[in-house]
Amino acid sequence: MTTHTPPGRARILTGDTPTGQLHLGHLVGSLESRVASQDEFDCYFLIANMHAYTTRADKPQGIRESTLEIVKDWLAVGIDPQRSTFVLQTEVPAIAELTWFFAMLLPFNRVMRNPTLKTEIDDKGLGDTYSFGFPMYAVGQCADILAFRPQLIPVGEDQVAHIEMCREAARRFNQVYCGVDPHAEDSEHEALGGVFPIPAAKVGRIGRLVGTDGKQKMSKSLNNAIFLTDTLKQIKKKMGQLYTGRQTMDEPGDIDNALFEYVRAFIRDETRVKELEQKYAAGDNIGDGHIKVEVAQAIDELIAPIREKRAELAGEAGDKVVLEILREHAAKANAVAEETLARAKAAMKLDFFGRELRFPG
Numbered sequence: 292m293t294t295h296t297p298p299g300r301a302r303i304l305t306g307d308t309p310t311g312q313l314h315l316g317h318l319v320g321s322l323e324s325r326v327a328s329q330d331e332f333d334c335y336f337l338i339a340n341m342h343a344y345t346t347r348a349d350k351p352q353g354i355r356e357s358t359l360e361i362v363k364d365w366l367a368v369g370i371d372p373q374r375s376t377f378v379l380q381t382e383v384p385a386i387a388e389l390t391w392f393f394a395m396l397l398p399f400n401r402v403m404r405n406p407t408l409k410t411e412i413d414d415k416g417l418g419d420t421y422s423f424g425f426p427m428y429a430v431g432q433c434a435d436i437l438a439f440r441p442q443l444i445p446v447g448e449d450q451v452a453h454i455e456m457c458r459e460a461a462r463r464f465n466q467v468y469c470g471v472d473p474h475a476e477d478s479e480h481e482a483l484g485g486v487f488p489i490p491a492a493k494v495g496r497i498g499r500l501v502g503t504d505g506k507q508k509m510s511k512s513l514n515n516a517i518f519l520t521d522t523l524k525q526i527k528k529k530m531g532q533l534y535t536g537r538q539t540m541d542e543p544g545d546i547d548n549a550l551f552e553y554v555r556a557f558i559r560d561e562t563r564v565k566e567l568e569q570k571y572a573a574g575d576n577i578g579d580g581h582i583k584v585e586v587a588q589a590i591d592e593l594i595a596p597i598r599e600k601r602a603e604l605a606g607e608a609g610d611k612v613v614l615e616i617l618r619e620h621a622a623k624a625n626a627v628a629e630e631t632l633a634r635a636k637a638a639m640k641l642d643f644f645g646r647e648l649r650f651p652g
């Protein structure tokens with residue numbers, strides 16, 4: 292089966308690691324633009340379940356549960372399995388094989404200098420005992436992406452460094468194995484015989500939503516997230532923890548603080564946002580507590596429909612729905628990735644015997 296991108300319909304790939312549930316950072320950083328892209332683009336959304344093992348090898352049950360929960364989050368926000376393809380990473384063997392190829396093209400020190408990996412090592416407290424597989428995930432991510440030969444990758448800001456590495460891996464492969472001139476423009480690589488397009492990152496409406504700790508990026512693993520399943524009560528409690536350092540209602544406040552990042556991200560009435568900014572900056576009798584409640588209500592309005600849809604997918608019945616989608620989509624995902632792998636192997640003089648994968652019907 293040949294799977295060229297249909298003319299005029301560029302391909303998108305992005306995904307999530309099943310290390311917990313999805314949160315507001317995912318919504319404004321990536322999920323919203325995924326939902327909006329479904330008609331215009333040929334969309335692939337990947338669950339990076341192998342990558343979850345790079346920091347949690349001893350928690351297989353949690354990773355499996357989280358895998359299903361994230362797909363439920365996708366369905367609840369409006370990602371449509373009729374229009375988009377869901378990719379379960381460990382069911383697509385070509386990704387693991389391509390990871391090896393790219394690992395040979397990226398210098399070790401280049402991978403280890405990746406600023407996102409360094410931040411993650413600090414933020415997640417990985418110290419110097421992280422697994423060998425942990426930095427490998429950044430190389431694996433090149434394969435996740437390039438296996439689907441996409442043009443665009445909708446991501447949060449933290450992923451831009453990873454995408455840059457992926458672009459380097461693609462260029463290098465095309466130069467070393469496909470004879471693409473090192474001076475060629477990125478946009479020409481495929482036309483010049485390169486197996487891979489050089490894909491571009493597309494950062495969402497908010498590139499980096501700060502967590503409710505007011506410091507680090509909102510993250511599944513950092514205990515600073517408002518989840519898409521949280522109730523108004525939980526949202527209010529978490530917003531209440533956001534520390535601004537401001538003491539009284541008449542103290543002029545800093546409208547660039549974490550609280551106002553939330554105001555601008557979630558209060559959709561622009562006039563109200565301006566009014567809050569003016570009053571806050573002037574110290575005009577407006578308390579942090581009041582603003583937090585207003586933000587919490589705006590968040591609640593935004594996620595209430597998601598929560599409702601999510602509740603319909605609760606429990607084992609929902610698990611079955613999700614597994615059925617993943618099973619069906621595995622065939623399509625593999626058709627694309629196998630074709631990429633075959634082309635890459637041919638370019639590398641590794642096209643010995645060929646193969647076909649079979650899936651249970």
Ligand code: ATP
Pocket residue numbers: 305306307308309310316317319320321445446447448449450497498499500501508509510511512513
């Ligand atoms: P983990 O703590 O396990 O790294 P995470 O919360 O960072 O989890 P990922 O699965 O690593 O989530 O990221 C999935 C996608 O969501 C990526 O494109 C990432 O850039 C984006 N993203 C994650 N957190 C945020 C955030 N706080 N603001 C904007 N985008 C985000």
Ligand code: MG
Pocket residue numbers: 510
């Ligand atoms: Mg992350």
